Amino acid sequence: MYTEEEERYRFELREFLEQELSPLVEQIEGEELSPKGFIRKLGAKGYLGSMYPKEVGGTGRGIVYDTIVSEEVAYISPVTDTSRSVTSVMAAAPIYHFGTKEQMERYLRPLISGQAVGAIAISEPGTGSDAAGMQTRAERQGDFYIVNGQKHWITNAGIADHITMFAITNPDVHPHQGMSAFVIETNMPGFSVVRNPPVMGLRGVPHSHIRFENMAVPASNLLGKENEGWHVLTDELASERINISSRVLGAARRCYEEAVKHSATREQFGRKIRTFEGISFKIAEMKCDLDAARLLTLRAARMYDQGVRVEKEAAIAKLFTTERGFRIADKALQIHGGIGYWKGSPVEQFFRDIRAYRLGGGTDEIMKFLIQREEYRDFGY
Ligand SMILES: Cc1cc2nc3c(=O)[nH]c(=O)nc-3n(C[C@H](O)[C@H](O)[C@H](O)COP(=O)(O)OP(=O)(O)OC[C@H]3O[C@@H](n4cnc5c(N)ncnc54)[C@H](O)[C@@H]3O)c2cc1C
The missing domain is CATH 2.40.110.10 (Butyryl-CoA Dehydrogenase, subunit A, domain 2)
Structure with a gap:
């Protein structure tokens, strides 16, 4: 699914995030620390510029690499990736696609280098x-x-x-x-x-x-x-939806892994709870949803990198990933039993975080509207 180079990139990024982001999560979630300082560090390492060529300060790797960054940052802190992506994807992509040279120097470069925060x-x-x-x-x-x-x-x-x-x-x-x-x-x-x-x-x-x-x-x-702003807006939404899908993928993967760990260690009735089919079948369902979400997200991302119009594929990825991502978080919470409902438990926080993505970037219903519209068009109606 991923090339060796992409896997290596993910591995190095994970090490960096484990050292630099994990220790900050409690403060960020507790609203005691703005992620601004950490976004600057991401910029300095080139993790904000995958989608943009070197001439404007990016790394030119493409959106697939950005989906890897999103997934890995969100695995640790969905809100940090939200802030990162709003800066380097949502605010920046329209400037890259439609901006003048001066606008790119003044606004795009600082967003990609992490010197500025965007919205x-x-x-x-x-x-x-x-x-x-x-x-x-x-x-x-x-x-x-x-x-x-x-x-x-x-x-x-x-x-x-x-x-x-x-x-x-x-x-x-x-x-x-x-x-x-x-x-x-x-x-x-x-x-x-x-x-x-x-x-x-x-x-x-x-x-x-x-x-x-x-x-x-x-x-x-x-x-x-x-008067051509509508075109700028709709152009931006495809990369935004691919980005949201990859972020939810990271958050859902975290919920899934927490559920696997908990079900393999927690005992009731003298047995590990994973030995109850009611639990282990949930793990199987979560894994299927996770893999399907990854494939749909990666399809849209690879097409985007090839310069293909991906309005429909990005909407499909976003709809599926956010609906199933929330379902994964719900199952993870159920598998944790009462402690999953404790404030401060990872699944409790991720459950709340993931829910937002069925609204932001276009709701489930709007994704369905877009998908059916494109389908009827493709069938000639
Ligand atoms: C966490 C978060 C972050 C956000 N960040 C940003 C941001 O940075 N910038 C920004 O501009 N916006 C942002 N938004 C706003 C987001 O884009 C909107 O919430 C979203 O587009 C829905 O609009 P609304 O909330 O006004 O709901 P409404 O449009 O009022 O919709 C209400 C309900 O009606 C449904 N509905 C509406 N029209 C139709 C239809 N034609 N067919 C079927 N159902 C329909 C909707 O799906 C929804 O269920 C964010 C939202 C959230 C939750």
């Missing part, structure tokens, strides 16, 4: 799944766009240096023809963090509600062409 701002209080319904406006005035509006659920925004953001520039046409993408800096006057709401899982990074009030954004911060 991506699409969702608003009134529009989530229906992203085209966004209300945030950017009006051209001379050399600036004046931005007004609100975004919520913006992971990293409270700690970000810059944000890849979408707004309506022409309200008189359909948003697919009237939306634009920008890179904004969080120190621009008019930007504010309204609040960082408490969340069920993925604690340790802010998922912020942000506001733009007459924020003057230089016209040079427009990403791609004016």
Whole structure:
């Protein structure tokens, strides 16, 4: 499934993470330590730049390598990989695909080197799944766009240096023809963090509600062409969904391994609980789900690296991996019995964390909508 070089890369990465990330997990999860410092270390080691060529500061290895990074970081700390990926995949990919040379130097390089933290701002209080319904406006005035509006659920925004953001520039046409993408800096006057709401899982990074009030954004911060932001947005979502799939794969693999260990050592009725079919068959089901999720994620990632359009394959990988990943976490918790429900037990935390990914990056229902739409299209309907 993986080449020797990919396996070697994974092995070296694991050693690095075991030394550098594992000791920080409790503090990150306890919201006492921002993962920002660790992201800088990942950048220095080249673990943020797989998707980008050397000319812009990346390693040029491709998204398959990024899925390995995501999986291994999430195996230890899903929220750390969330913060990492929002920076080096979600915020960065649109800048690489649509940015000018100046934008790449000013914004992409720092994201890939770990010197800056990024965020991506699409969702608003009134529009989530229906992203085209966004209300945030950017009006051209001379050399600036004046931005007004609100975004919520913006992971990293409270700690970000810059944000890849979408707004309506022409309200008189359909948003697919009237939306634009920008890179904004969080120190621009008019930007504010309204609040960082408490969340069920993925604690340790802010998922912020942000506001733009007459924020003057230089016209040079427009990403791609004016009114072509919908294209920027949909282009970004394929890599985001592959990335989320690989992150869930790592988190689910951790739950699975914890369940194997626990069931092989815990005794009830004078026997190891793994000798009860009710337990061991769950292990078999979890393993099948895990392997299938890996194959679907890897298929989408390899196609992406070959430059093939992967909207459908990325949606299939995300739907399957996040649904089954949550099921794996649930079974792992069940296998642990009462101690799985203890606060601070790994499965309790991963159960909460994994649940988020059936929402962020497009919900299960939206993935099903996309998959069926592409299928009917392929059948000529
Ligand atoms: C942990 C987390 C991190 C996030 N990070 C970011 C971020 O960094 N940047 C960002 O922009 N956004 C982010 N989001 C927001 C996320 O993208 C939205 O939550 C998601 O798109 C769903 O939107 P919504 O929450 O408004 O739900 P809604 O769109 O209101 O949906 C509510 C329910 O209705 C269903 N539904 C809606 N439309 C349809 C339909 N056509 N057919 C069938 N069912 C439908 C949905 O599937 C869902 O079950 C994050 C969310 C989470 C949970």
